[in-house]
Amino acid sequence: MAELVYPPVIATARAWFKALDLRFDIQGTEHVPLRGGALLVSNHISYLDFIFAGLAALPSKRLVRFMAKESVFRHKVSGPLMRAMKHIPVDRSQGEDAYRHALRSLDSGEVVGVFPEATISRSFTLKEFKSGAARLAQEARVPLVPMALWGTQRLWTKGHKRDFGRNHFPVGIRVGEPLHPGADEQPEGLTSRLRERMQELLEAAQRAYPGKPSDPKDTWWLPAHMGGTAPTPAEAKAM
Template sequence: MAELVYPPVIGAARTLFKTLDLKFDIAGTENIPQRGGAVLVSNHIGYLDFVFCGMAARPAKRLVRFMAKESVFRHKVSGPLMRAMKHIPVDRTQGVHAYKHALSALRSGEIIGVFPEATISESFTLKNFKSGAARLAQEAGVPLLPMALWGTQRLWTKGHKRQLGRHHFPITIRVGEPVAADPADQVEKITDRLRARVQDLLEAAQRAYPVRPRDADDTWWIPAHLGGTAPAPGRGA
């Protein structure tokens, strides 16, 4: 079936990012398979993270179907778009339907996007991972694709107003080599390996980020362990 909505939305996002003069540093896109199912897994630090994760898959000419909370699909603007782009609504009280939907999509060769922290990390550090991504990959027989984002929290994140002006923000994205979801392994062990891989990618993205705080009032987006004033880990649950 033709994709009538997703490509134009991607085009609109690229136009917006060009208008905002965002500076992209993306590495590892060769790790995105050009065909076949996979579970793309990323850290979660801003409301626009799904857009940036999707961008990293475009060099491979892939479209990512993200699992997102059901309330997004009920919104009068985002809802019709999310459904038209074939993203997957998740009702956290009844997750079986979303799981089966994602599993079917993976088996048909789709890439499914998951934020295993389940919510934005207000500390901008990596929270504990839920095991759903590993479970999906293991049952579908597909790899996990680890990814890390940095800088996206400066645009729009929980507890801070949107910064969608022409601020020239850098956005750093790192995609790692696939993580196998061996059927013989325990899901918890796969999840631990996956989280460790995302942590390594996040640290690499932070090291590569070309901007440091301008002054003491510009440290809110830096984690406390890196000298910033972001909340301590544990917030944003």
């Protein structure tokens, strides 16, 4: 079936990025498979992460079907768009429905996007991962493609106002080599391996990031361990 909505949405997003004068540093997109099912797994630091994570698959000419909370699909504007782009609603009280939906998408050769932290990390560090991505990869027999985003929190994240001004924000995107589930590997072990790889990618994106706070009051988007004023992981968990 022809994709009537997704390509125009991508074109609109790219025009918006240009208007904001965002600068991208993207590496590793060659790791997204050209065909067949795969799970694209990203960290979660911004309300806009699904847009930026989807960019990683465009060089491979793949469209990502993201798993997103069900309330987004109920919105009068975003709901019709999300359904038309074949994204996958997640009702946390009935998670198995979303799991089966994602499994069908993977079996049909789609790339499914997952945020294993489930919610935005207020500390901008990796939270604990849910094991659903590992379970999906094992059952569908598809690779996990780890990736990390950095800088997207400066645009719009939990607890801070949106900043859609022309601020020349850099956005770093790192994609790693696919991880293939072992024949007898437990979901917990695969999840741990995935998290370790994503931590490496996140640190690489942070090291290469050119944007530094010009004002001591502008350190909110930096993690505490990097000298910023973001909550520590323990403080974020308490929040």
